[in-house]
Amino acid sequence: MALSLPDVMVTRLDQLANWVRKNSLWPMPFATACCGIELMATGASRHDIARFGAEAMRFSPRQCDLMIVAGRVVMKMLPVLQRIWLQMPEPKWCISMGACASSGGVFDTYAVVQGIDRFIPVDVYVPGCPPRPEQLLQSVLDLQEKIRRTGTLTGREFAQRREYEGPRLVPAPDSARIVAPGDFRSATRQWDQNA
Amino acid sequence: MSYETILCTLRERLGPENVTASQFRDNYRLVVPRHLVYEALACLKERDGFDMLIDLTAVDYLHYPNARDRFGLVYCLLNTATGQRLIVKTFLNEPELTVPSVWPLWKGADWLEREVYDMFGIVFEGHPDLRRILLPEAFTAFPLRKDYPLRGRGERHNFPILTRAES
Numbered sequence: 001m002a003l004s005l006p007d008v009m010v011t012r013l014d015q016l017a018n019w020v021r022k023n024s025l026w027p028m029p030f031a032t033a034c035c036g037i038e039l040m041a042t043g044a045s046r047h048d049i050a051r052f053g054a055e056a057m058r059f060s061p062r063q064c065d066l067m068i069v070a071g072r073v074v075m076k077m078l079p080v081l082q083r084i085w086l087q088m089p090e091p092k093w094c095i096s097m098g099a100c101a102s103s104g105g106v107f108d109t110y111a112v113v114q115g116i117d118r119f120i121p122v123d124v125y126v127p128g129c130p131p132r133p134e135q136l137l138q139s140v141l142d143l144q145e146k147i148r149r150t151g152t153l154t155g156r157e158f159a160q161r162r163e164y165e166g167p168r169l170v171p172a173p174d175s176a177r178i179v180a181p182g183d184f185r186s187a188t189r190q191w192d193q194n195a
Numbered sequence: 196m197s198y199e200t201i202l203c204t205l206r207e208r209l210g211p212e213n214v215t216a217s218q219f220r221d222n223y224r225l226v227v228p229r230h231l232v233y234e235a236l237a238c239l240k241e242r243d244g245f246d247m248l249i250d251l252t253a254v255d256y257l258h259y260p261n262a263r264d265r266f267g268l269v270y271c272l273l274n275t276a277t278g279q280r281l282i283v284k285t286f287l288n289e290p291e292l293t294v295p296s297v298w299p300l301w302k303g304a305d306w307l308e309r310e311v312y313d314m315f316g317i318v319f320e321g322h323p324d325l326r327r328i329l330l331p332e333a334f335t336a337f338p339l340r341k342d343y344p345l346r347g348r349g350e351r352h353n354f355p356i357l358t359r360a361e362s
Contacts, residue, residue: 075351076331082357110338110347111330118352121359161359 018151028064033071047133072100117166245272248301314339
């Protein structure tokens with residue numbers, strides 16, 4: 001409907017829609033680890049995410065437009081995460097909160113996904129282990145700025161981004177594999193000479 | 196009943212060469228061979244009153260200094276009437292990684308044996324439902340074995356990629 005209007009009118013409508021959307025983000029708290037505690041603290045009265053209009057946390061993805069992935073995601077949880085992401089209606093955004101969600105963090109093991117951006121799109125990354133509530137609030141502000149700049153009424157900004165934006169997946173060579181140490185007293189890790 | 200009595204009755208039952216005992220402070224340990232472990236545990240439960248299986252776990256001794264066997268299977272028992280604790284251990288080697296399930300003795304062994312199977316690939320014969328408990332069903336390796344690489348064999352990268360346009 002909006003596409004049949006003159007361009008100037010569409011631009012104004014885009015701005016209006018962006019202004020409405022950015023000040024009323026409904027987060028989907030995908031909290032799997034200790035970052036979830038900081039996420040709760042951000043929602044509580046002291047830090048009060050309601051000051052930025054993102055206090056309406058809903059535990060149904062159908063009602064949300066901002067997914068906050070707080071904590072490490074293991075390979076058994078990733079299909080769940082992808083399914084929940086697909087269940088969220090457009091327009092939707094994603095904040096990767098903390099080192100584990102962004103890169104796997106210290107959990108460089110067989111079961112932990114090394115950053116959710118390898119498999120779902122991410123808009124804002126929050127560093128920290130876990131991040132302070134102020135950092136999460138700043139990421140919400142940054143996301144609001146991003147929505148203000150790039151958002152369109154019809155969601156064209158998503159359709160334009162067809163390329164995969166995450167890191168390139170490089171299969172690890174056999175020499176990069178880490179195995180258990182031969183001597184527990186002298187080392188905690190040892191490069192595998194046999195592989 | 197003292198630990199010496201328990202050890203004596205067990206040696207009578209299984210043969211003295213089949214039970215090795217050791218002690219460190221208040222930690223009493225028995226090592227029995229694989230084919231006698233069920234008999235030993237049944238005897239300990241029925242006769243000596245070790246009615247609670249505290250833990251059942253396994254150890255991989257690959258690359259371990261001076262180790263002769265590949266896997267060690269550890270049963271931690273508790274007598275809830277007297278408070279006595281006992282650790283029973285048995286050793287397994289490939290390719291015979293099967294051991295009788297102790298599920299008929301302690302129902303709590305159900306998930307513990309499933310976890311040991313999941314992580315080490317040790318098969319418990321007679322277990323009612325020996326499936327993976329922690330890892331996905333499609334997982335093929337046994338990741339707590341020491342010859343399994345810490346970063347896996349690419350299982351964590353094996354997912355479809357959702358892009359912005361299609362989601």
